[in-house]
Amino acid sequence: MINVKPTPNHEKNIKSYKKIFEKWDMWNFAFLHEDVYYYVVDYSRITGKLAGYLILDTNGDVPSFEDVKVPAYYLMLYNTLMHNTITGIGPQMKKGMSTYEKMYQLLEKNRDKIVKGYPTFEEQLNQMIEHNKEAAKRPEKIKEIYYNIGEMQREVTRGSGYFDTSYLERLQDEFGKYGALMYTFGRGEQALKGPYKELSQLLSTKDLDISPKDKSTIKALIKAWLPTVETNLKKSMATFELDERGxxxxxxxxxIKKSLANNREEIAKRDFEKKILPIIRNPK
Structure with missing residues (x-):
């Protein structure tokens, strides 16, 4: 890692940009761009609210506003991806999948009996079984993505101390696997809304040779699941299907993966223009 040590010039530049009642902290990694290492100093007021960013180069000097636009974008993008990994991906890998496991087991157990009673429902039933089987595996897949990104973070924070565009491409590719997984899962949930309702109605008839306990359990699982499609899932899918302006x-x-990546990039650039550029303190 290239360590920026305070120099007379460095201290002079920092002091000239500090505001009263503020503290500043230098991020512990850099972005390598055209043979120059760029660092971020962020400022926060005593209330803890972010006040601005200052981008420094390898020597601790303050480049112009125009010269730091590209480095600033990638530094913020890296930081955002890591933040979203912790706050977004982390909790998802801990979610229990017992309801999906139970549904998968019950549907597979009674598959032949359901198909025998309603042959035209076979394709939809197979889709349900496959979806629930894959859903039960979701936390393990998410965990793999989470730990892969964690390893990549350590390459920077405990290894080289910097990243470049090549590294960021690998990071975005790994992060993109999560988005594609969650979007595909959500689409699968939406597609089963109708079939689940139909199955619940079929189980209410006396034509199926299924134990009352299994019928009751499957119907209860469906009844508990349906509201999530209308509320939680709808909100979750909106994060993929709508931008910040609706x-x-x-x-x-x-x-799907490429489409989601393109959408993230477009939104990230707009956010950068709107939220980050106005608070960068490098001289214009």
């Missing part, structure tokens, strides 16, 4: 985003179902 406009619908384009998603190619044949290339």
């Amino acid at each position: 406009n619908k985003l384009s998603i190619d179902e044949q290339n």
Whole structure:
């Protein structure tokens, strides 16, 4: 890691940009761009509210505002991806999947009996079984992505001390796996709303040779699941399908991962222009 040590010039520049009642902290990693290492100093008021960013180069000097636009964007992007990994991906890998496991087991157990009574329902039933089987595996897949990103973070924070665009491409690719996984899962949930309702109605008839206990359990699982489609799932899918202004985003179902990546990049650039550039303190 390239360590920026305080120099007379460094201290002079920092002091000239500090405001009263503020504290500043230097991030412990850099972005390598065209043979120059760029660092971030962030400022917060005594209330803890972010007040601004100052971008320094390898020598601790303060480049111009125009010169730091690109480095600042990538530094903020890296930081955002790591933050979203901790706050977004982390909790998802801890979610219990017992309801999906139970549904999968019950549907597979009674599959032949349901198909025998209602042959036309076979395709939908197979979709349910496959979806619940995959859903039960979701935490392990998310955990793998989470730990892979964690390893990549350590490459920077405990290793080289910096990253470049090549590294960031790898990071974004790994992060993109999570988005594609969650979006595909959500689409699967939405597609089963109708079939689940139909199955619940079928189980209310006397035509199926299924134990009352199994019928009751499957119906209870469906009844508990349906409201989540209307509330939680709808909100979750909106994070993929709508931008920050509420406009619908384009998603190619044949290339979900790439579509989501393009949408994230477009939103990230708008956020950077709107929220970050106005508080960068490098001289214009």
